[in-house]
Amino acid sequence: xxxxxxxxxxxxxxxxxxxxxxxxxxxxxxxxxxxxxxxxxxxxxxxxxxxxxxxxxxxxxxxxxxxxxxxxxxxxxxxxxxxxxxxxxxxxxxxxxxxxxxxxxxxxxxxxxxxxxxxxxxxxxxxxxxxxxxxxxxxxxxxxxxxxxxxxxxxxxxxxxxxxxxxxxxxxxxxxxxxxxxxxxxxxxxxxxxxxxxxxxxxxxxxxxxxxx
Numbered sequence: 001x002x003x004x005x006x007x008x009x010x011x012x013x014x015x016x017x018x019x020x021x022x023x024x025x026x027x028x029x030x031x032x033x034x035x036x037x038x039x040x041x042x043x044x045x046x047x048x049x050x051x052x053x054x055x056x057x058x059x060x061x062x063x064x065x066x067x068x069x070x071x072x073x074x075x076x077x078x079x080x081x082x083x084x085x086x087x088x089x090x091x092x093x094x095x096x097x098x099x100x101x102x103x104x105x106x107x108x109x110x111x112x113x114x115x116x117x118x119x120x121x122x123x124x125x126x127x128x129x130x131x132x133x134x135x136x137x138x139x140x141x142x143x144x145x146x147x148x149x150x151x152x153x154x155x156x157x158x159x160x161x162x163x164x165x166x167x168x169x170x171x172x173x174x175x176x177x178x179x180x181x182x183x184x185x186x187x188x189x190x191x192x193x194x195x196x197x198x199x200x201x202x203x204x205x206x207x208x209x210x211x212x213x
Contacts, residue, residue, distance in 0.1 A: 009127040011043035014070035020097035030079035046070040067137040091149035098135035143167040
């Protein structure tokens with residue numbers, strides 16, 4: 001049941017995440033996502049077989065924080081007045097939407113929990129944790145994650161191209177290290193370093209959100 005609820009939560013979360021990218025891009029002058037039918041909350045329009053289905057299933061089965069990605073919303077930077085700034089704001093919209101979704105789940109759990117059936121309460125807790133994990137994951141400054149474009153906002157323009165090249169070249173090494181940590185480190189040291197760090201961050205964000213609701 002938890003795996004089913006986790007997949008449902010990540011489908012909804014990623015649909016909102018990607019639609020947020022498209023809406024901000026559209027508001028800044030790029031209609032590409034709208035023209036390709038990606039300004040939609042229908043999860044089927046945003047599914048990536050690996051990032052939306054396979055990876056979340058593996059992580060849920062391994063009792064790890066559920067993260068993933070959807071099919072990226074198309075963005076044409078040539079339509080922006082300021083490509084670096086507007087591209088960064090478009091990227092920022094995704095993880096920010098995840099934090100707002102987590103805040104919404106926290107609000108429901110805080111004020112309406114007594115009126116909900118047990119399965120809905122369980123779903124909202126999973127939905128809360130999924131969105132915290134997705135928000136943290138997408139803030140990582142690694143291509144093609146949103147964080148690589150967000151960090152680009154504070155990198156001096158003359159170093160911007162070199163910085164993005166560095167992120168592109170380092171991503172594969174991060175993925176290898178992440179997979180080793182998730183599937184090998186628990187048998188070596190008894191826990192996943194990534195899982196432990198994300199768990200601490202999630203607990204801290206959970207404390208901040210619930211203390212403000």
